[in-house]
Amino acid sequence: AIRKAVIAGNWKMNKTPAEAKVLLEGIKPLVKDAGCGVVCCVPYVDLPVVLEAAKGTNIGVGAENCHWEKSGAYTGEVSAEMLASMGVQYVIIGHSERRQYFGETDETVNKRVRAALDAGLTVILCVGESLQQREQGITGELVAMQTKIALGGVSKEELSRIIIAYEPIWAIGTGKTATSEQANEVCKTIRDTVAAVYDKSAADALTIQYGGSMKPANAAELLAQPDVDGGLIGGASLKPEDFAAIVKAAT
Ligand code: 3PY
Numbered sequence: 001a002i003r004k005a006v007i008a009g010n011w012k013m014n015k016t017p018a019e020a021k022v023l024l025e026g027i028k029p030l031v032k033d034a035g036c037g038v039v040c041c042v043p044y045v046d047l048p049v050v051l052e053a054a055k056g057t058n059i060g061v062g063a064e065n066c067h068w069e070k071s072g073a074y075t076g077e078v079s080a081e082m083l084a085s086m087g088v089q090y091v092i093i094g095h096s097e098r099r100q101y102f103g104e105t106d107e108t109v110n111k112r113v114r115a116a117l118d119a120g121l122t123v124i125l126c127v128g129e130s131l132q133q134r135e136q137g138i139t140g141e142l143v144a145m146q147t148k149i150a151l152g153g154v155s156k157e158e159l160s161r162i163i164i165a166y167e168p169i170w171a172i173g174t175g176k177t178a179t180s181e182q183a184n185e186v187c188k189t190i191r192d193t194v195a196a197v198y199d200k201s202a203a204d205a206l207t208i209q210y211g212g213s214m215k216p217a218n219a220a221e222l223l224a225q226p227d228v229d230g231g232l233i234g235g236a237s238l239k240p241e242d243f244a245a246i247v248k249a250a251t
Contacts, residue, residue: 005223005230005250006037006163006207008124009237010064010092013043020046023238024053030244034058035251036230040237041092041124044078051087062090062124065098068111080112080119091116092232094126094150096169106149113150113162122161124232125150126211127190131170143186144193156198163207164190165232171212173234177222183210184225191227216245223250
């Protein structure tokens with residue numbers, strides 16, 4: 001691909017701080033010569049140890065969500081400002097698990113994207129269709145709509161701090177993977193959508209990841225697609241050798 005690939009791990013709700021330190025120390029030596037960007041997105045409570053362990057390395061550190069207000073009466077929430085103040089550089093927004101289980105909507109995704117950008121973070125914005133939506137033939141329209149709404153109020157300059165991850169919901173944690181052609185088709189739809197809203201140069205520069213059961217066995221084929229510029233990695237990001245093998249495939 002023309003663009004530099006980014007491989008980001010999404011640890012989800014896994015690893016205590018002590019376990020997180022062990023995992024990051026395991027990943028570090030295996031990815032130190034990576035030719036692509038490497039990011040680990042981890043639970044809030046793991047951020048201090050992971051930031052410390054990643055210091056001086058090529059591993060970027062991210063959170064898995066953030067709230068849109070800077071502070072206030074939002075029990076249980078964490079703001080983008082708070083993350084940035086710790087040295088966190090990335091945040092996943094709109095993961096399908098948040099949309100499915102925590103009432104995330106395109107509108108709240110947009111508010112979180114806006115807040116994350118204002119705090120100086122780079123956003124890994126997730127979009128993707130369910131199996132029913134795919135079978136109804138609305139994947140392209142749906143993903144284009146999710147992308148447009150999420151990017152509402154985002155300037156062309158700010159797009160350099162946006163990574164979009166296409167994650168077909170039916171391929172998340174199910175072991176099912178989109179074929180590389182299916183993945184590329186939707187990644188291209190996302191790129192065309194960004195070209196229509198902004199322009200071709202903005203679309204050409206945008207990193208678009210595929211996510212959904214990407215693993216060493218299928219990474220190379222997915223990453224060889226012209227519009228797939230990296231991956232958002234679930235389960236395989238918890239195994240240093242597997243994560244490193246995917247990083248290697250992106251190099
Ligand atoms: C998966 O691969 O299961 C993911 O959800 C990555 O975010």
